[in-house]
Amino acid sequence: MKLIERLGLTALHRFDPEIAHGLSIKALKAGVVPLAGTITSPRLCTEVATLSLPNPVGLAAGFDKNAEALAPLSRAGFGFIEVGAATPRPQPGNPKPRLFRLTDDKAVINRFGFNNEGMDVIAQRLSQRPNDGIIGLNLGANKDSEDRAADFARVLTHCGAHLDFATVNVSSPNTEKLRELQGAAALEALLSGVMIARENLARPIPIFLKIAPDLSDSEIAEIAEVARKTGVDAIIATNTTLSRDGLTSDHKSEMGGLSGAPLFEKSTRVLAKLSAATKGEIPLIGVGGVSSAEQAFAKIKAGASAVQIYSAMVYHGLSLGAEIAKGLEILLEREGFANVKDAVGTGREDWL
Numbered sequence: 001m002k003l004i005e006r007l008g009l010t011a012l013h014r015f016d017p018e019i020a021h022g023l024s025i026k027a028l029k030a031g032v033v034p035l036a037g038t039i040t041s042p043r044l045c046t047e048v049a050t051l052s053l054p055n056p057v058g059l060a061a062g063f064d065k066n067a068e069a070l071a072p073l074s075r076a077g078f079g080f081i082e083v084g085a086a087t088p089r090p091q092p093g094n095p096k097p098r099l100f101r102l103t104d105d106k107a108v109i110n111r112f113g114f115n116n117e118g119m120d121v122i123a124q125r126l127s128q129r130p131n132d133g134i135i136g137l138n139l140g141a142n143k144d145s146e147d148r149a150a151d152f153a154r155v156l157t158h159c160g161a162h163l164d165f166a167t168v169n170v171s172s173p174n175t176e177k178l179r180e181l182q183g184a185a186a187l188e189a190l191l192s193g194v195m196i197a198r199e200n201l202a203r204p205i206p207i208f209l210k211i212a213p214d215l216s217d218s219e220i221a222e223i224a225e226v227a228r229k230t231g232v233d234a235i236i237a238t239n240t241t242l243s244r245d246g247l248t249s250d251h252k253s254e255m256g257g258l259s260g261a262p263l264f265e266k267s268t269r270v271l272a273k274l275s276a277a278t279k280g281e282i283p284l285i286g287v288g289g290v291s292s293a294e295q296a297f298a299k300i301k302a303g304a305s306a307v308q309i310y311s312a313m314v315y316h317g318l319s320l321g322a323e324i325a326k327g328l329e330i331l332l333e334r335e336g337f338a339n340v341k342d343a344v345g346t347g348r349e350d351w352l
Contacts, residue, residue, distance in 0.1 A: 002034060005317040017099040017108075017314075024318075028069040036077030036322035043332050044079075044325060046340040048283045048305045049206040049233035051134055051164060055079035055325040056340050057296060060287055060308035061138035061167065061210075062110075066117045067125040074133030077322025079306065083122075084138030085169050088154045090118035091142055094174060098256065101314060102249035106291070107263075108311045110240070111256030113174045114140045119158045126162035136165035138210070139194075143175055149190040153197035160201040168194055168232075171212035171239035173257045179212055184222040191230040206233035211274075213238035213267045213288060220270065224277035234283040236308070237274050238267040241288075260311040264289025268302050272351035275303025280345060291316060293327025300328075300340065301347030 001009075008027075012020040027033050040054035047053065058080040064073060067083040074081065093115025100109045116122065122137070129135055139155045141148035156166050168191065170181040181190055191209065198204050209232045211223055227235055240257025247262060267288025275284055286304030290296050291312035299307050313320050328340075337343040 001317050001319055005319055009317055017101050025069055028072040033318060035072060035075040036319060037075055039077045039322050039325040041329055043339050044329055053079040053134060056306035057321050057325045058306055058308040059321060060310040061085055063310050067122045070129045074130045076318055077325060080134035082136040082138055082167060085114050085140035086116055086119050086122045086137055086155050087114055087140045087142045088119050088151050089142050100251035100254050102251055104249040105247050105262055106315055107258055107260030108314055109251060109254045109256045109258050111174045119155045123159045126159055129162060134164045136167060137163050138167045138169050140169055149193055152190060153193045156194055156197045160205060163205055165206040165208055167208040167210050167236060169210045171210050173240060173242050184226055188226045188230060191232060195230055208234045208236055210236040210239055213241045213270050220273050221277050224274060227282055234285055235274060236285045236287055237271045238288050241266060261289050264295060268299055269351050271299060271304055272302040272348045275345055275348050293324045293331055296324050296328055297331045300343050302351045303345045303348050305344050
């Protein structure tokens with residue numbers, strides 16, 4: 001992290017977390033944030049669900065909820081970026097305060113509740129996206145929707161022409177009963193509707209599924225089977241957790257989803273179990289607690305074809321994505337892997 005970025009983070013941490021986040025988006029749009037540019041090499045290039053990535057380090061959904069900073073984020077060193085979540089209608093989300101730094105734990109708790117400007121506004125911004133990046137959208141459902149399952153297909157139909165991939169997010173803990181859609185029957189029905197919407201696009205795109213870390217082994221097996229049956233192109237493991245084990249920070253008892261460092265082991269074990277359940281037939285994207293190249297490499301060896309980061313940037317800055325990608329290059333070479341693909345799943349047994 002450069003000195004200017006360190007000073008910027010110090011200044012941002014003097015503000016309420018949600019205000020600080022808004023300021024970071026404004027700084028990106030204003031062009032005052034140093035950007036790493038494209039980070040790639042023959043060793044880092046990889047493919048996930050037909051997407052050719054310059055490197056396997058992506059930006060997770062939630063950072064740019066409304067697709068406001070597509071151009072600068074595409075130049076920030078990430079191999080791919082995911083924006084959203086987007087819902088059919090705009091919604092304000094849950095009452096503030098709803099974002100909390102757990103500095104001692106290098107973690108974050110949020111209970112945003114899918115606050116976003118709605119698919120019309122987001123689609124308009126996506127229509128002006130840069131063409132030199134891989135951009136996906138996290139699909140959500142309105143809190144007061146009479147048919148939440150149908151909401152996902154509606155957003156895909158409306159925004160799909162401007163996307164490289166879309167993610168079905170049924171794993172946020174901040175919308176009441178949303179996680180109930182992870183049950184086998186409900187999930188199969190929802191995904192089937194999304195797949196029909198995908199096939200009706202002029203250019204069908206890969207569909208990803210994002211799951212929670214708070215799943216039993218039997219639930220993981222069910223999700224793997226549903227993913228196979230419905231033709232999901234990749235699974236993102238995982239979203240935030242409701243667990244509060246081992247936390248020491250002042251805000252540890254706040255309601256919402258916990259992300260950051262404490263999630264690393266829990267999410268990586270779910271990832272490894274999912275890798276075993278899918279037998280490597282479905283690409284996996286590892287998310288949860290990644291703040292270093294070593295942790296990204298661990299997720300790759302546990303079964304991930306790519307990784308995503310977000311919460312760690314609260315403490316390490318936007319340059320973290322590029323730093324992790326560069327570090328992965330060194331680790332892959334050190335362990336004798338010619339490319340990312342060769343390393344995927346080679347350490348899975350360590351997490352089972």
